[in-house]
Amino acid sequence: MLIKNESFRVFRQEEETWLNCISLSFTKHLKSNHYPLRFAIVAVEKNEIVLETTILEYDPQQSYSQGFKNIEILHPRRKSFQDSFFGVVQIIPTGIRCEFGGFAGDACPSTNLLAATADFLVTHPNAVNASEINEMAQNVLYVEGKSLDDFMLGHLGLRQVTSNKIGTFVDSLGIDYLNEVINTLNAACAVKGLDSSMYMLLQEELGVKIAWTESGCAVGTVLNPEAIVKGVEKLIAHGVTAVGGVSVIHGVTKDMFDQHLQGKMPNPSGGIEAIITHLISKIFRIPTAHAPLPYYQDIKEKDIYNPRASAEFISTPHYFCVLKGLAKAPHLIPLLDLDNPPPHLITLNHIGAVVVPASCLGGIPALI
Incomplete structure (x- = not known):
């Protein structure tokens, strides 16, 4: 690949x-x-x-x-009807310098406020993930961005669950931080009661690197995506129903991170994290999310003047927010059509509104 x-x-x-x-x-x-x-x-x-x-x-x-x-x-696929159960989809793209949602989980208050107006709200990890903090409301459904796109295209339904068995893959280059990841998994089990103890240290380096587009958006590449596929396959074979990942991301400089804190540059790792989870979502149709291992731990200065970025400084693996989101993330069910979907599934027919930032109209949910 x-x-x-x-x-x-x-x-x-x-x-x-x-x-x-x-x-x-x-x-x-x-x-x-x-x-x-x-x-x-x-x-x-x-x-x-x-x-x-x-x-x-x-x-x-x-x-x-x-x-x-x-x-x-x-x-x-187009909506066949508007169900009486009213849902909202909220999209806050990552890696494009959003005023709210461009930092670590700073869109969570507005997400919860919006969720209070509907029966449920579907959003993606970028809106609510904040290092060790994830305070999304009970009626917020945590759906990875690629799966959310396919949901809006009418190809997937969402089946709500009471809990997931979460498996975690760890980039082999992150071995120095493996104990921090394990402590996060163990704490989630002991304190929150999550089924999150299973993890796998990948045998091969992923080669995750950031890049920038001509327009200034954050993207990137993975030199060895097959290693992710192999790792997720093994986790699923052991019975997990949701997959999280932590990877070392190369290419972030001190200047980039400082500019990000000042709101002058998008989150450098946002785009490549989305690419990783999009790959997993497409192949395996399983709830997934990702957190960066501290690639910038030695270069970032612990700023106290930007509350929206404060969550960046209270953790090493930045991973508990992912575990909390995946704990009850809905399962992804392929649909044949929208005319007569299974009644227990949430589908596009339940969505009455799509909310995106005013200048972020370039993705699938805004174009449907």
């Missing part, structure tokens, strides 16, 4: 929907062994769209390749 980031310029006909325009672009630009892990519209110039995309190039002979042949955005 090879992960790469590319930019396209796409012409949009006036009568054409945004979603259809992007679908046609993918049909034109993607090779038969390519899958778009994530994308964003980053600029619109008259009738021309600038599309930044993370593409996975895969080996068609591998066992996992069959799933990549189904590119969900090429086959969007």
Whole structure:
């Protein structure tokens, strides 16, 4: 597998929907062994769209390749009806310098306020993860971003659960911090009662590196994504129903982190973390989230003047928020259609509103 980031310029006909325009672009630009892990519209110039995309190039002979042949955005499904059970989807993209949600879990208060207006709210880890803190409301459903996109495209339903068995993979380069991760897992078991004791130290280095797009958004790559796939396969074979990961992320400098604290730069690791979890979500259809091991522990200064970033400084593995989110994360159930979905599933038919930051209209939930 090879992960790469590319930019396209796409012409949009006036009568054409945004979603259809992007679908046609993918049909034109993607090779038969390519899958778009994530994308964003980053600029619109008259009738021309600038599309930044993370593409996975895969080996068609591998066992996992069959799933990549189904590119969900090429086959969007529309709501069949509006259910009386009213849900809201909230998206706060990571790695683009959001005013709220651009730091460590600082969107959680607004998330909970919004959740209080609905029967339930579906959001993704970036909105509520804050190092050792995750204070999302009881009616907030914690769904990884790729799975949330596919939910909005009508390809997945959500089945609520009372608990998950959580497995954790640890980047082999993070062995110096393994005890901190284990203590986090053990504390979650002892104090919160979570089923989170299972972990796996990967045998191979992942090679996680940040990168930046032309528009200034944070992205990145994983040099050895197969190591993630192998690790998750083994965890699932041992019965886990949700997967978390902690990885060492390369390329962050002191200047980058200082600028991030000052609100001048997106979270440098936000984009690559999303790429990792998107890969897991697509292949395994399992709840997942990720936390960075302290790649910047020696370069960050413990600032006390930006409360939105304070959670960055109270932890080493930054991982308990992930465990708390995954503890009751809904299971992901493939759907045949939206006309007659199983009654116990939450589907697109339950969604009455989508809430995104005012200038973040370039992703699937805003385009449906």
